[in-house]
Amino acid sequence: MSSRLSLMVASIALAFAASTAFAAPQATTSSPPAKNSQQQRMTDCNQQAAGKTGDDRKTFMSSCLKGQTAAPTKMTQQQKMTACNADPQAKTLKGDARKQFMSNCLKSDSAPAAH
Numbered sequence: 001m002s003s004r005l006s007l008m009v010a011s012i013a014l015a016f017a018a019s020t021a022f023a024a025p026q027a028t029t030s031s032p033p034a035k036n037s038q039q040q041r042m043t044d045c046n047q048q049a050a051g052k053t054g055d056d057r058k059t060f061m062s063s064c065l066k067g068q069t070a071a072p073t074k075m076t077q078q079q080k081m082t083a084c085n086a087d088p089q090a091k092t093l094k095g096d097a098r099k100q101f102m103s104n105c106l107k108s109d110s111a112p113a114a115h
Contacts, residue, residue, distance in 0.1 A: 080106050
């Protein structure tokens with residue numbers, strides 16, 4: 001009886017070893033699957049959102065992933081001041097006329113582009 005038991009254990013062990021050898025994963029040399037359009041859009045939007053944080057980033061990513069063009073971000077007061085000062089008209093004005101021009105320029109939604 002003990003020889004039968006040892007023979008049975010040996011055959012089970014041999015069968016297990018053979019099955020694991022054939023079931024071992026084989027190395028593949030194929031490249032990773034191509035990204036689908038949504039994955040590619042996510043990659044592109046992430047690259048474009050570099051430097052944005054918080055709500056600004058959330059808003060940008062949301063519109064970018066929907067395929068919408070992002071609205072231009074509002075200029076800060078300092079950026080407006082720089083743009084208004086760079087306007088050629090501001091450089092030619094003096095006194096009250098310059099004050100009035102700068103006031104109107106800074107109140108507008110978009111300052112003139114620097115020339």
